[in-house]
Amino acid sequence: MPSAMPAYITTPIYYVNDRPHIGHAYTTTVCDVWARAMRLRGEDVFFLTGTDEHGVKVEKSAAAKGVTPQALADENAAEFRRVLQVFGLSNDDFIRTTEPRHERQVQAFVKRLLDSGSVYLGTFEGWYDEGQEEYYTETKAKELDYKSPISGRPLARATEQNYYFRLSAFQERLERFFAENPGFVQPSARQNEVLGRLRDGLQDVPITRTNFTWGIPFPGDERHVIYVWIDALFNYVTALGLGEPGSELAKERAKYWPAQYHVIGKEILWFHAVIWPALLMALELPRPRRIHAHSFWIADGQKMSKSMGNFVDLPTIEGYFAKYGLDAWRWYMATQGPLQASDADFRAQHFHDTYTSELVNVVGNCPSRVTAMIGKYFEGRMPEDAQRGGEWPARCAQAADAWQRAIDELDLVAAANAPMALLRDVDAFINRTEPFKVAKDPARAGELASILAQCAEAVRIAGVMLEPFLPEKTAQLRAALGGGDAAMPFAKRTAWGGIAAGTALEKCALFPRVEAAKA
Numbered sequence: 208m209p210s211a212m213p214a215y216i217t218t219p220i221y222y223v224n225d226r227p228h229i230g231h232a233y234t235t236t237v238c239d240v241w242a243r244a245m246r247l248r249g250e251d252v253f254f255l256t257g258t259d260e261h262g263v264k265v266e267k268s269a270a271a272k273g274v275t276p277q278a279l280a281d282e283n284a285a286e287f288r289r290v291l292q293v294f295g296l297s298n299d300d301f302i303r304t305t306e307p308r309h310e311r312q313v314q315a316f317v318k319r320l321l322d323s324g325s326v327y328l329g330t331f332e333g334w335y336d337e338g339q340e341e342y343y344t345e346t347k348a349k350e351l352d353y354k355s356p357i358s359g360r361p362l363a364r365a366t367e368q369n370y371y372f373r374l375s376a377f378q379e380r381l382e383r384f385f386a387e388n389p390g391f392v393q394p395s396a397r398q399n400e401v402l403g404r405l406r407d408g409l410q411d412v413p414i415t416r417t418n419f420t421w422g423i424p425f426p427g428d429e430r431h432v433i434y435v436w437i438d439a440l441f442n443y444v445t446a447l448g449l450g451e452p453g454s455e456l457a458k459e460r461a462k463y464w465p466a467q468y469h470v471i472g473k474e475i476l477w478f479h480a481v482i483w484p485a486l487l488m489a490l491e492l493p494r495p496r497r498i499h500a501h502s503f504w505i506a507d508g509q510k511m512s513k514s515m516g517n518f519v520d521l522p523t524i525e526g527y528f529a530k531y532g533l534d535a536w537r538w539y540m541a542t543q544g545p546l547q548a549s550d551a552d553f554r555a556q557h558f559h560d561t562y563t564s565e566l567v568n569v570v571g572n573c574p575s576r577v578t579a580m581i582g583k584y585f586e587g588r589m590p591e592d593a594q595r596g597g598e599w600p601a602r603c604a605q606a607a608d609a610w611q612r613a614i615d616e617l618d619l620v621a622a623a624n625a626p627m628a629l630l631r632d633v634d635a636f637i638n639r640t641e642p643f644k645v646a647k648d649p650a651r652a653g654e655l656a657s658i659l660a661q662c663a664e665a666v667r668i669a670g671v672m673l674e675p676f677l678p679e680k681t682a683q684l685r686a687a688l689g690g691g692d693a694a695m696p697f698a699k700r701t702a703w704g705g706i707a708a709g710t711a712l713e714k715c716a717l718f719p720r721v722e723a724a725k726a
């Protein structure tokens with residue numbers, strides 16, 4: 208049964224002055240697995256990604272190339288879109304912050320903030336980190352030794368008149384909000400960081416800029432453009448039409464708010480965990496249910512960086528597709544990635560070993576053994592199981608339960624482990640019952656039929672749970688096991704007895720062995 212509450216999941220929107228790389232691929236894949244899992248459960252899912260196109264960095268990159276910022280944004284947004292297709296990602300919309308629907312609504316939200324007194328005109332004196340487009344007070348700048356904590360470049364002295372968001376007014380409400388929603392930020396280590404910083408006290412934040420023009424004009428004072436981060440955060444609600452209640456967009460999509468998950472990288476947590484909820488409080492809109500801040504991929508033990516040239520970029524990723532296939536890439540992202548509090552190391556050898564030990568030896572080999580024996584002993588027809596599954600129906604139900612609980616918690620490792628453990632149990636069952644020996648004794652034909660029918664059915668059920676991770680290969684597996692209606696809800700699809708006796712089954716080989724990576 209679809210639950211009454213629709214499921215909305217978002218990625219950060221990506222800067223268009225960058226080329227797609229593993230970081231973008233990772234966050235988007237995590238969201239994609241969750242979105243597919245929720246659809247499999249029959250939920251009403253909306254999965255959003257897109258591009259963040261304003262700001263001084265885009266303006267400068269465009270100038271350096273001798274093109275307009277819009278032309279640069281168009282080109283790179285098209286590239287991000289293309290890449291999502293290559294990755295087979297199932298997002299329901301792709302929002303660009305230069306679209307009129309977004310710009311109009313951001314202006315409407317900012318106007319509301321201004322009218323309600325949450326935004327005011329003030330003067331700032333302090334320090335500016337140009338690369339990050341972030342301002343620091345004297346105290347903070349001193350702490351940083353007047354250098355950018357990100358690029359290490361010197362901070363610039365800045366005096367500016369700007370519009371400010373009255374963040375300080377939300378200190379108490381935010382503290383209460385966090386106390387009442389202990390799981391708001393995941394993993395918990397990240398929530399503790401936010402709470403620590405919150406205790407230092409909140410200061411109002413400038414939300415406009417006057418030193419460049421590539422941004423959304425501030426409503427009523429066009430010398431100012433809206434700060435790119437404020438502009439960007441609103442994408443999560445402009446895509447749903449929340450800034451234009453009554454519009455066609457809102458009629459169709461307003462039901463998806465609040466988001467169940469904003470999935471982000473840990474470096475952009477403060478904006479999402481503190482500024483965003485405060486903005487929503489000021490607008491009297493509901494807060495998202497959860498912010499999941501994952502950690503970083505590093506490469507061969509070192510931080511990935513453009514200057515080091517060790518970024519796992521798109522051509523590198525495409526090399527993995529060519530060698531191991533798209534599903535293998537998804538599997539590595541989802542099961543070996545930095546979803547929790549520690550960074551994950553991307554290594555070619557580790558990728559290869561994971562592929563071989565999990566996909567070739569388990570997900571590939573187990574169905575292959577089972578379908579081969581059914582081919583050999585039962586002419587490729589699903590045998591009749593007089594034992595009606597024996598202990599397997601309960602074992603499968605338990606795996607499906609574990610899978611569902613893991614998906615609720617965005618615990619992709621546990622969700623992948625549920626069907627993997629099931630397949631390993633099938634392998635162990637085959638080793639223990641030795642159907643190849645049973646087959647030699649005609650008197651034990653019934654026993655043989657039960658063993659192999661139970662294996663095939665358990666494999667089918669594991670395959671359902673693997674679908675969000677391995678959409679291509681599980682489609683092949685489904686076809687080999689006689690098809691079945693992929694549109695049925697999860698509970699039906701994981702119920703015992705999906706393959707009728709007599710169904711024609713084909714031998715399947717899902718993951719070919721691949722030669723080891725070169726050191």
Ligand code: MSP
Nearest residue numbers: 219220221222230231234259439440471472503504
């Ligand atoms: N435009 C902002 C986000 C605005 S959201 C309202 C932004 N964009 S970004 O293009 O820099 O993308 C950042 C995201 O890419 C991170 O949050 C993270 O999801 C992902 N990653 C970038 N590098 C990464 C790794 N090395 N490892 C994993 N993910 C990282 O920030």
